[in-house]
Amino acid sequence: MTNNNPLIQVKNLDLHFGAFHALKNVSVDFHAGELIGLVGDNGAGKTTLIRVLCGIYTPSSGEVFFDGRKVEKFHPKLAIDQGIETIQQSVGLCDNLSIARNFYLGREPLKRILGIPFLDFGTMREKSSRVIRQFGLRENVSADDEVERLSGGERQSVKIGRAVEFKNRVVIMDEPTNHLSVREREHVNELAVQLKEQGLLVIYITHDIFQVHKLADRIVIMENGEKVADASTDSMTAEELEEVIRQGGRVVEKREAV
């Protein structure tokens, strides 16, 4: 069920990396209980936009509101504290650390001895082991194994498991099915829908418009750093949306604001 007040509201967002204009006057609303497909070609600005939402980048201008309050400072720690979990495409795991240490990085469970905070290894191992089993990691992989040992799919599973375990209000998935088998992809897509049904906002980034059209309530299309379409999946077919991307957003005017 969606709420009329957006959980995340992005207004006139611009982001420059030196001379490169990565995001151009982007405005978009995201509601709790929605599954949004964020699509576009490589370099369209999808990942850049979500990296602003999860606090990695600070916008050059424009505003972001979370639950009605303006976000004044951008840092991943603040975003995580507000309940935004992100499955990043290329970052998120440190190869040199174990699965359990990666799982709890930045939010380590503590056991105090004489008031001094020590890592609670029991909780770290037990919880991360349970989650990685759910996501199909091999039996011979232990929570104490370094991430370096894992295959691409297993690494992705650890990221997804972590996001699902700590899910709070928003789950952002950047190309979550990369490196996954067909069965694992289906599992991740089912999870995305389940999270939405639990009332969370799910932002799903992908190149595969046909895949996300089946899952999403709404599709936001980006092109060259601009939002070129924002349409409900009921109002446009996947083929029509694909045509929008092919035309670089030129057919949007007549379709937008559906």
Place this chain on the structure above:
Amino acid sequence: MGLSAAKPLIRRHAEIGIFLIGAVLIVIFASTSEGRWANLYNIGTIMQMTATLGLMSLGVALVIGTGEIDISVGSTFGMGALTYLWLAAHVDPSIAALAAIVVGAAIGFFNGLLVTWTRTPSLIITLGTLMIFRGIAIALTEGFSFSIPYAARKGWSYFLLGGDVFLGFNTALYWLIAVLVVLMVMLKAMPFGNRLLAVGGSVESAHSRGVRVERIKLSAFVLCGLLAGFAGTLEAGKLGFADGSMGRLMELQAIASCVLGGCLLAGGRISLPGALMGAFVLSSIQSYLVVTGVQPQWFVLILGVIVVLAAYGDKSLRQWALRK
């Protein structure tokens, strides 16, 4: 068959190489020095050298763990020693030591702030501060040396701070052991250690998980400066005097100790016991050259050659361990 079984252990523990090299060198030095190297007095001297170099190496290892480097520690060591000697003549040595540690920590803070604030490579920043603080040390001493008057070399705090021996070893060695235990616990069993190694492993990933990367790097530089200042204090406590060149080239020995001890310069993987073993090996080599009467002019050259050979041996061992 038997040797192959050791491969996984060597792969997992990069410091094993330096422990093997250390064992081989001990046998060679002991058997070729006619008892001049392997005697209790000389071992005590080696341990004292290891203690001060080791403390510096532990600090440098923490900075290396974050993917940065601090090559200014030799100058920080010198500043710590001079601060201690200057003050110990007037106040209790424990207060003088505290001041020296604060000076070291402040230099570390200065380094860390410049690195994180300007985002300039730490190699360049600390090369600059190496020269700045060496320059200050030389200017302060004006070509002379600072020393503690003999009358002031007394009291438990003076003896505890490197000024005496306990059970045959300089008290600096016990400080080293205590610091090693504290840092090992911090690195392995506390959130700070987890985050420090994460920053060295992948800055982007650590940042994306909410780790305050700048704070972690700054903390590592502060700890490094603090330990170098403390090492300078202990060295000054033992010698009783120091001049502006105190600690010169020790920065390179500290970095060499870390690299030999299995610390990856790219960051993310460090071994504190390995760094200490590296310091022990370097101190042992120096001591061997002294007791065998090598002319001082050849000293640095021979030390360098042995370090290169030891590093090559260590690399070969790791490559062998990685082969299937």
